[in-house]
Amino acid sequence: MRRALLIGIGAGGLDQLTVEAVAAINDADVFLVAAKNRGVDDLETLRKAILRRHRAATDYRVIKVPDPERDRDPTDYGAAVRDWHEARAAAYESVIAAEVPEGGTCAFLVWGDPSLYDSTIRVVERIRTRGNLELEYEVLPGVSSVQLLAARHRLVLNRIGGPITITTGRGLARDVAAGADNIVVMLDKDLAAAALPGDWDIYWGANLGTPDEELVAGRLSKVLEDIHAARERAASARGWVMDTYLIRRA
Amino acid sequence: MRRALLIGIGAGGLDQLTVEAVAAINDADVFLVAAKNRGVDDLETLRKAILRRHRAATDYRVIKVPDPERDRDPTDYGAAVRDWHEARAAAYESVIAAEVPEGGTCAFLVWGDPSLYDSTIRVVERIRTRGNLELEYEVLPGVSSVQLLAARHRLVLNRIGGPITITTGRGLARDVAAGADNIVVMLDKDLAAAALPGDWDIYWGANLGTPDEELVAGRLSKVLEDIHAARERAASARGWVMDTYLIRRA
Numbered sequence: 001m002r003r004a005l006l007i008g009i010g011a012g013g014l015d016q017l018t019v020e021a022v023a024a025i026n027d028a029d030v031f032l033v034a035a036k037n038r039g040v041d042d043l044e045t046l047r048k049a050i051l052r053r054h055r056a057a058t059d060y061r062v063i064k065v066p067d068p069e070r071d072r073d074p075t076d077y078g079a080a081v082r083d084w085h086e087a088r089a090a091a092y093e094s095v096i097a098a099e100v101p102e103g104g105t106c107a108f109l110v111w112g113d114p115s116l117y118d119s120t121i122r123v124v125e126r127i128r129t130r131g132n133l134e135l136e137y138e139v140l141p142g143v144s145s146v147q148l149l150a151a152r153h154r155l156v157l158n159r160i161g162g163p164i165t166i167t168t169g170r171g172l173a174r175d176v177a178a179g180a181d182n183i184v185v186m187l188d189k190d191l192a193a194a195a196l197p198g199d200w201d202i203y204w205g206a207n208l209g210t211p212d213e214e215l216v217a218g219r220l221s222k223v224l225e226d227i228h229a230a231r232e233r234a235a236s237a238r239g240w241v242m243d244t245y246l247i248r249r250a
Numbered sequence: 251m252r253r254a255l256l257i258g259i260g261a262g263g264l265d266q267l268t269v270e271a272v273a274a275i276n277d278a279d280v281f282l283v284a285a286k287n288r289g290v291d292d293l294e295t296l297r298k299a300i301l302r303r304h305r306a307a308t309d310y311r312v313i314k315v316p317d318p319e320r321d322r323d324p325t326d327y328g329a330a331v332r333d334w335h336e337a338r339a340a341a342y343e344s345v346i347a348a349e350v351p352e353g354g355t356c357a358f359l360v361w362g363d364p365s366l367y368d369s370t371i372r373v374v375e376r377i378r379t380r381g382n383l384e385l386e387y388e389v390l391p392g393v394s395s396v397q398l399l400a401a402r403h404r405l406v407l408n409r410i411g412g413p414i415t416i417t418t419g420r421g422l423a424r425d426v427a428a429g430a431d432n433i434v435v436m437l438d439k440d441l442a443a444a445a446l447p448g449d450w451d452i453y454w455g456a457n458l459g460t461p462d463e464e465l466v467a468g469r470l471s472k473v474l475e476d477i478h479a480a481r482e483r484a485a486s487a488r489g490w491v492m493d494t495y496l497i498r499r500a
Contacts, residue, residue: 010268015269017268019266077410078410081410114406116408147258148391150363150364150391151258151365152389156372158416161420163416163421164366164415165413165414166414166415167413178428180413
């Protein structure tokens with residue numbers, strides 16, 4: 001039996017993980033990191049910096065797991081994501097079998113919170129379903145970019161008595177058509193909100209928690225240019241942009 | 251000019267606050283605590299335990315602010331909540347003016363995360379709007395009970411590509427009628443989900459993060475009795491119950 005810890009490390013730099021996440025980091029032998037090839041090496045650097053800062057003993061290993069290619073423009077989105085999870089599960093399974101001893105503990109440092117648009121829980125469940133490896137696991141929650149966005153704008157996400165919808169850029173038009181009018185959007189590199197009919201207020205952020213964090217707020221139609229300019233600054237500062245925003249019907 | 255720190259302390263006991271929240275706790279002179287009269291003294295005890303554990307110097311004060319009465323069954327819910335915020339703002343304003351010196355820093359230890367169905371940001375904004383007191387403030391995000399629920403059930407809150415609705419017990423029927431089918435419900439002491447038509451899966455938790463935490467998961471119609479029994483155990487163990495759950499159309 002091996003053990004995995006899925007540790008939410010927050011979305012705000014080196015110190016936004018919880019005290020219990022720090023304890024979990026000190027409880028693991030091996031850290032598994034997806035080796036992506038999409039210019040987000042910053043996140044790998046951040047994970048290593050978190051380990052240097054919060055891991056007391058130096059007897060740990062960081063192992064990169066090559067991330068399977070993913071079809072970014074599939075005809076069947078759900079099937080493509082499931083295929084990718086399966087490929088990831090196979091990759092992690094073989095690394096865990098080879099690198100984590102029986103009785104050992106490996107950890108995934110999950111950016112933000114593992115429960116929100118993150119694949120780690122699904123991949124670990126897939127490894128268990130495959131049945132080649134006995135793997136127990138535990139999830140430690142972290143602060144998500146949604147909460148960091150709200151904190152930076154000093155926003156309450158809900159209107160009094162009202163609901164919050166959390167969705168992706170891909171799902172935004174569908175959810176607005178269904179009546180959502182107070183919406184947090186994640187994973188939207190194309191600012192899908194710009195194409196919505198009607199008047200909206202936006203509270204936007206990119207690269208939250210980095211030294212080059214960008215924030216813009218206002219009537220969407222009036223701040224679109226500010227957002228595009230801020231995205232360009234973020235991209236040229238760090239080589240990547242991660243957007244999160246709240247829109248609310250005006 | 252005075253300063254306020256709105257510090258999310260997480261929903262999971264003494265160590266679920268972030269390292270940066272610990273630093274903020276060590277940066278404040280006065281801690282303001284709402285003196286409620288509704289059997290949730292546990293939360294006050296927890297806040298004091300967090301201070302004992304994470305505050306290095308002992309030169310701090312904890313000041314109870316009597317919490318205004320709130321109409322729990324109003325004809326106009328929004329207006330009643332706004333009146334209550336105004337009364338709270340007046341109460342905090344006078345305590346801050348009397349107890350926090352010019353240039354001093356006070357802090358609110360907010361259970362969970364300040365951006366989610368919490369009134370602290372609105373009350374502080376109200377104090378600023380009233381204009382009697384110059385008050386700067388900063389929000390530090392925390393892990394919410396939503397994320398702790400997900401971690402305990404090892405859930406990803408979204409289905410692949412799908413949205414998440416977060417709402418209250420009061421708003422649930424309205425949001426389901428509007429088409430929501432993957433819903434986190436907070437502040438629902440009457441388990442409004444039990445009255446919904448159709449088949450639902452539920453992932454339920456109460457008093458998360460306490461030693462008497464309760465978890466139930468399954469087809470809603472089959473686990474209703476388990477949930478009622480678990481609520482009674484939680485209530486008799488601690489004198490109060492706080493529920494959070496995810497329901498997903500089966």
